[in-house]
Amino acid sequence: xxxxxxxxxxxxxxxxxxxxxxxxxxxxxxxxxxxxxxxxxxxxxxxxxxxxxxxxxxxxxxxxxxxxxxxxxxxxxxxxxxxxxxxxxxxxxxxxxxxxxxxxxxxxxxxxxxxxxxxxxxxxxxxxxxxxxxxxxxxxxxxxxxxxxxxxxxxxxxxxxxxxxxxxxxxxxxxxxxxxxxxxxxxxxxxxxxxxxxxxxxxxxxxxxxxxxxxxxxxxxxxxxxx
Amino acid sequence: xxxxxxxxxxxxxxxxxxxxxxxxxxxxxxxxxxxxxxxxxxxxxxxxxxxxxxxxxxxxxxxxxxxxxxxxxxxxxxxxxxxxxxxxxxxxxxxxxxxxxxxxxxxxxxxxxxxxxxxxxxxxxxxxxxxxxxxxxxxxxxxxxxxxxxxxxxxxxxxxxxxxxxxxxxxxxxxxxxxxxxxxxxxxxxxxxxxxxxxxxxxxxxxxxxxxxxxxxxx
Numbered sequence: 001x002x003x004x005x006x007x008x009x010x011x012x013x014x015x016x017x018x019x020x021x022x023x024x025x026x027x028x029x030x031x032x033x034x035x036x037x038x039x040x041x042x043x044x045x046x047x048x049x050x051x052x053x054x055x056x057x058x059x060x061x062x063x064x065x066x067x068x069x070x071x072x073x074x075x076x077x078x079x080x081x082x083x084x085x086x087x088x089x090x091x092x093x094x095x096x097x098x099x100x101x102x103x104x105x106x107x108x109x110x111x112x113x114x115x116x117x118x119x120x121x122x123x124x125x126x127x128x129x130x131x132x133x134x135x136x137x138x139x140x141x142x143x144x145x146x147x148x149x150x151x152x153x154x155x156x157x158x159x160x161x162x163x164x165x166x167x168x169x170x171x172x173x174x175x176x177x178x179x180x181x182x183x184x185x186x187x188x189x190x191x192x193x194x195x196x197x198x199x200x201x202x203x204x205x206x207x208x209x210x211x212x213x214x215x216x217x218x219x220x221x222x223x224x225x226x227x
Numbered sequence: 228x229x230x231x232x233x234x235x236x237x238x239x240x241x242x243x244x245x246x247x248x249x250x251x252x253x254x255x256x257x258x259x260x261x262x263x264x265x266x267x268x269x270x271x272x273x274x275x276x277x278x279x280x281x282x283x284x285x286x287x288x289x290x291x292x293x294x295x296x297x298x299x300x301x302x303x304x305x306x307x308x309x310x311x312x313x314x315x316x317x318x319x320x321x322x323x324x325x326x327x328x329x330x331x332x333x334x335x336x337x338x339x340x341x342x343x344x345x346x347x348x349x350x351x352x353x354x355x356x357x358x359x360x361x362x363x364x365x366x367x368x369x370x371x372x373x374x375x376x377x378x379x380x381x382x383x384x385x386x387x388x389x390x391x392x393x394x395x396x397x398x399x400x401x402x403x404x405x406x407x408x409x410x411x412x413x414x415x416x417x418x419x420x421x422x423x424x425x426x427x428x429x430x431x432x433x434x435x436x437x438x439x440x441x442x443x444x445x446x
Contacts (some may be wrong), residue, residue, distance in 0.1 A: 087395040149373065156369055161360035169354055173347040176374050177380035184387070202386070209380055216376055223292045 004099075007092045011100025015074065016107060028153035033116045041123065055126035056186035059065060060142070060179055061092050062116055067109050067146055068168050069152040074105060084158055088225060097219040098151060101212075105147045113139055131189050134199050138189075141206035142182040145213060146175050152217040156224045181206050230429070237422040243415035247408075254408040263327040266320050268408050272416035273316040274342065279420065280310035281345060284352070285375030288368035297435060300364050303371060305427035307352050309420060314346035337386045344381050348374035 019025055037058055044054035078084040087097050117139070121128040128135050153170050157163040172179075185202030188195040251268045287303030290296055321339065322332040333339065352374070355367045 075241040152369070152373075156366045157359075159360075160355070160363055162358045162367060166351075166355055166359060170351045170370050171342050173351055174370075174377050176344050177377065177384045184384075205380070205383060212376060212380075213373070216373065220292060220369050220372060224365055224366075 002097045004093055004122075008099040008103060011087070011097055012103040012107070015101065015104035018077070019104075019108065025042035025070055025077075025108060028067045028073070029070045029108065030115055032069055032110050033062045033112050036065050037116065037120060038063040042086055044123075050124040050126075053183075053187045053190070055120055055128075056089040056183050056190055057115065058124070059120045059126075059186060060182040063109065063113060063139075063182075064172070064175070064179060066112055067079060067105075067143070067150060068114075070108055070112075071105060071147070071150040071171075072164055073168050074101070075154045075158050078112075079154065079158055094222045094225060098155065098217060098221040101155065102144075102147055102151045102217075103111070105151055106144055109143045109147060110140075113143065113195065126190050128186075128190070131194060131196070131199070134189055134196065134203070137203050138182055138185045138199070139208065141203060141210055142178050142225065143226065145178045145206055145210045148210060148213045148217055149174050151223060152224070155221070164192065178206065181209070182211070228426075230428040233422060233425045233429075235386040236418055236425065238424055240415055240418035242416065247412055247415055250411050262363045263324055266324045267411040270317060270320040270324065271409065272413045273313045275318065275413060276416050276420045277313040277317055277342075277346070279417075280306045280313060281349065281375070281378075282428060283424075284310060284349070284371050288371035289375075291371060292365065292368045300368065301428050301431035301435065302424075303368065304356060304364075304431060305424050307349050307356075307367075307371065308427065309423055311346065311353060313416075313420070314342070314349065316412050317342065318346065337382075341372045341378075345374070345378065348377070401410070 006148040034170055040054070040061065041050075044051050044058065050058075075084070078087070089092065090097075117128055117135070120126055128157075150167075150171050152161075153174075154167055160166060181202040185199045185206075188198040188202070247268065251265050254265070254268070256264070284303045284306035285335035287299045287306060291303060325334065326332050348370070352367050352370050354371060359366060381416050
């Protein structure tokens with residue numbers, strides 16, 4: 001177990017070190033997320049105010065879109081100089097590599113959310129900080145679930161043709177429960193009378209989703225990555 | 228074995244399809260919806276076959292992924308194609324009925340959304356196989372497995388989200404004339420599914436055999 005955790009930690013540290021030096025992914029993904037929010041603002045603002053429930057939807061769509069972009073880019077980087085090949089050749093547990101990549105993606109997406117969430121709260125007068133723990137739980141669990149499926153799909157698509165377009169095509173239908181849970185859970189918290197029971201139910205579903213899909217990913221990573 | 232069974236299966240399926248309009252016409256009119264309700268005899272069986280195909284594809288993919296049996300992958304791809312075809316029949320017949328019964332072509336109802344999402348997963352599966360290049364069979368098998376695991380989550384989340392579709396509970400309450408026509412159609416669709424699976428799996432098998440012959444020739 002300690003060896004597994006160590007490998008995962010090293011893979012994550014490698015990703016974060018590369019990112020800290022170039023800041024390429026963070027800055028591009030962040031700016032992309034902000035642009036998405038802006039584009040949606042034109043669609044969903046009437047008479048200076050956002051239409052009901054729009055803030056929750058805009059937030060989660062921005063996260064999903066930006067996450068897809070980050071997933072594609074982070075594995076594109078692994079393709080240069082055959083880094084992914086080298087990782088897979090290393091005499092370590094393959095699932096540990098998956099966990100390391102997943103942690104790196106979650107860290108990146110969380111950093112983006114730290115900017116996008118206050119921005120959405122500010123621009124759409126959304127009370128995202130009224131129940132900070134609930135919002136944090138929805139965001140954390142939702143991001144983990146989205147990234148869990150996304151990391152596996154992006155990793156296996158590294159070898160495929162037309163991977164840029166195939167990633168969202170494969171990822172969105174499978175992560176629809178995450179998007180529904182995120183949007184409806186956040187919307188339940190943003191109502192004038194926050195529905196904490198409803199938000200709690202969605203948080204529970206996200207926990208289930210994360211457990212099932214992380215287990216399934218750990219289980220399938222080895223066979224799908226073997227050529 | 229399957230080769231010898233193919234002709235009888237397709238023949239019986241065609242006979243049933245030929246007889247279906249008569250039975251459907253004989254079936255009593257539904258009191259409130261009238262004639263449009265009759266689309267139900269094609270709509271329900273096609274969705275049942277879609278879910279059967281999805282299940283076969285998921286199981287085939289899992290066997291291929293973990294046991295590496297090429298034959299399981301051939302079954303999975305055949306089932307995925309049938310899932311898309313039967314799903315398309317369901318997606319076309321559904322709105323035709325909904326326009327009359329609900330007054331709109333599409334409703335963001337739980338069942339409709341779930342069926343659409345599941346159908347999209349299989350379209351994505353086929354897109355990956357078609358455009359993913361060499362080695363995409365394995366990746367597609369992973370997608371099918373995730374798609375299967377996703378069904379209960381989609382089911383739960385869209386149900387909490389909203390629902391207005393007539394539930395499957397209506398089936399036992401059908402009057403006998405309707406029930407007979409429904410079962411007749413179901414058997415016809417099941418035989419059509421079986422025949423199409425046989426033909427498609429055989430085609431994939433022969434394709435694989437041809438590839439092998441070419442490879443042997445190159446060596």
